[in-house]
Amino acid sequence: MPCTPPAQTDSALAEVVIVGAGPIGLATALGLARHGVRTVVLEARNTISQGSRALAMNRRSMQILDQLGVGGRVLDNALTWSAGWTFYDRQQVHSMEIAPPPHEKHGQTNLQQCWMEQFLLDALLATGLSEARYQHRVTHIHAEDDAVTLAVSTPMGDYTLDAPWLVAADGPRGMARRCMGIDYEGTSYSQRFVINDILCKEPLPAGRRLFFSPPYLPGKTVLMHKAPFDMWRLDFQLMDDQDAEVEMQPERVHARIRAHFDLMGIAPNYELVLTSVYKANAVSLPTYNSGRVLFAGDAAHQVPIFGGRGVNHGYEDAHNLAWKLARVVKGEASPQLLDSYTQERRSALLATLAELTRTTIFITTPSAGLALVREAVLSLSITENFLGDLFDPYATPPHECTDSPLNTQDAHGDFPPACRPGALAPDAELDPTGERLYDRLGPHFTLIVFGDTVPPVDAEGIDDPLRILTLPVDSTAGRLFAARPGTCYLIRPDNRVAARWRHATAGQVNAALDVAACARSKEMQ
Incomplete structure (x- = not known):
């Protein structure tokens, strides 16, 4: 540049x-x-x-x-993928499938x-x-x-x-x-991983592979992930007493990669592209x-x-x-x-960190005691399938900002928990051409109205114009939003629900817009 x-x-x-x-x-x-x-x-x-x-x-x-x-x-x-496999020593102990919901x-x-x-x-x-x-x-x-x-x-x-x-x-x-x-506030883990990008044409199924205690690296963890253009990423955890700079030397890197290919039973035909070091924070x-x-x-x-x-x-x-x-x-x-x-x-970040804590501790084993516990759990996992809660974090639904100050809480109690204020609006195909709801949600607030009755919303004074989108009640979107005739949802520019009503007045919609957009006060105008 x-x-x-x-x-x-x-x-x-x-x-x-x-x-x-x-x-x-x-x-x-x-x-x-x-x-x-x-x-x-x-x-x-x-x-x-x-x-x-x-x-x-x-x-x-x-x-x-x-x-x-x-x-x-x-x-x-x-490259799109939906599968993952977890191994202990030489055995597969868990698999996951994370295909998206049908409407996504x-x-x-x-x-x-x-x-x-x-x-x-x-x-x-x-x-x-x-x-x-x-x-x-x-x-x-x-x-x-x-x-x-x-x-x-x-x-x-x-x-x-x-x-x-x-x-x-x-x-x-x-x-x-x-x-x-x-x-920063939080936890920095001392365990390090040497990350390697390699080019390899081996036709393995796409997905994430997680190896615990492989024979060539007992007590440690290796992650393997496929990327486009015949690239694979291999992350090797270091022993606690190993020097990262030494372990990044080409002869050490190649020795680990060859040992890993041998474990998988494939020829080590690859090209090393890049090596770096990572520490979990x-x-x-x-x-x-x-x-x-x-x-x-x-x-x-x-x-x-x-x-x-x-x-x-x-x-x-x-x-x-x-x-x-x-x-x-x-x-x-x-x-x-x-x-x-x-x-x-x-709030979303802290929820993720709380969720990933047990996974991170299990993978990195920051103490000798935890390492012993992990080995015991993995030994049992050969015959018992209970690792899903630890290694399926990709399937976790998006965070809901239900405590956001931008939300207008429900005035009626007959809405289900789904699609509540603070949640992401679900996507859905709108017609046979393939157009989807998210294709209609631009950089503006959108009022989705189910049915033929559109409230007389007075958008005057809103510089980023309110868009009104009318959708059938009897549709995929209608079912996802639990709609009835006249149901309205106010959607923020970042696709989150700001408010919802069974029947909305212009005053209610404009009041919710003022809350969600944190409109300038009279004194500031």
């Missing part, structure tokens, strides 16, 4: 500066562009990333990528991070609303009450950049978190918004890779943040709306 010549002071046309051009930084910029918000993206690297890195995407991430306009290109290149479009999808970044970058630049500056390293950030100033270093010189808002998507070692003086910042600075992805939190949650939480951060920040930038909402970003996303 070319390096943009710096000015002494660059008072950008951008309304938001994003630090970090990984998948989450680019997805956030693309989400803001959908709302007409201009951004500048700063990246210290000189190009997109290398290797698989954030590889596995769940169906929620694919829904988000569809709405960002890159889902089709991802699917054209990605997407399942589990693997695509290397380097490809994801390229697709997102191409789509972002095509909007004409963003500039991506590679080899622009942020060296300092100073936040005031009304603006943020960044010191930026490039091979062509240094400059300062002023912007009203900053989104930090610069990873766990990024400058933004350090300059703001905010520390289960941490989160105490807040994801601090004045004019907001955090997303690994800059806000780190999730153990077991269960494929890291990048998926990041995409949900981006989708949740983009519409809220856009409203604040355009003066349509109070900055208080950004507090709900922290509340909703941190």
